Amino acid sequence: MKNHHDRLNVQKQLVESESRLKTIFNDSPISMILHDSETGEIVGANNAALALFQADSLTQLNEALWYDDSPYSAEDALRYIHDALQEDQNFIWRSKTKSGNYLYERVLLRPIMINDVKRILSASIDITESKYQEEKNRDLENQLQLLVAEMPVGLVLFEAVYDELNIPIDFTYLNVNQSFEDFSELKAKDIIGNNF
Numbered sequence: 001m002k003n004h005h006d007r008l009n010v011q012k013q014l015v016e017s018e019s020r021l022k023t024i025f026n027d028s029p030i031s032m033i034l035h036d037s038e039t040g041e042i043v044g045a046n047n048a049a050l051a052l053f054q055a056d057s058l059t060q061l062n063e064a065l066w067y068d069d070s071p072y073s074a075e076d077a078l079r080y081i082h083d084a085l086q087e088d089q090n091f092i093w094r095s096k097t098k099s100g101n102y103l104y105e106r107v108l109l110r111p112i113m114i115n116d117v118k119r120i121l122s123a124s125i126d127i128t129e130s131k132y133q134e135e136k137n138r139d140l141e142n143q144l145q146l147l148v149a150e151m152p153v154g155l156v157l158f159e160a161v162y163d164e165l166n167i168p169i170d171f172t173y174l175n176v177n178q179s180f181e182d183f184s185e186l187k188a189k190d191i192i193g194n195n196f
Contacts, residue, residue, distance in 0.1 A: 084109035104131040154180035171196040
């Protein structure tokens with residue numbers, strides 16, 4: 001009788017533990033998807049993943065994943081999943097949403113065992129806004145470089161060289177534009193990195 005009672009108590013604890021883990025998985029703010037380790041098919045997903053891809057079910061999620069050309073193709077995704085069987089994979093991935101917009105994620109793939117079946121857990125964070133900001137910053141930097149390069153006024157970018165008392169004693173050429181080269185007859189290749 002005690003053995004039977006102990007066994008029932010252990011079963012009850014296992015059911016409660018499994019319930020807690022499912023709650024943690026489903027309610028996590030991080031997108032989590034379980035993949036079949038061979039086919040890559042999605043076999044489980046939490047609420048954050050469904051929301052991220054604007055899906056109401058696993059079926060919709062499998063249909064909602066719009067792959068792109070390499071390096072974001074279905075074949076590339078499956079290669080990452082297969083590679084995760086050997087070691088964790090950490091990378092940035094781009095997908096398309098149902099509306100056709102790009103979605104960027106920081107993804108971690110890791111193998112896990114669930115009911116004696118090896119799965120690949122994908123945990124990801126949406127980095128779309130920061131990715132678009134990076135692109136905007138790159139565009140602005142390119143525009144600024146073009147503006148500086150083509151402006152009719154000579155421009156020199158220096159970096160101060162300080163002594164042990166933190167007093168500027170010299171300057172190092174960091175960059176010059178074409179107008180400066182034309183005016184000074186000094187060539188960028190000869191002076192950049194050198195002191196004034």
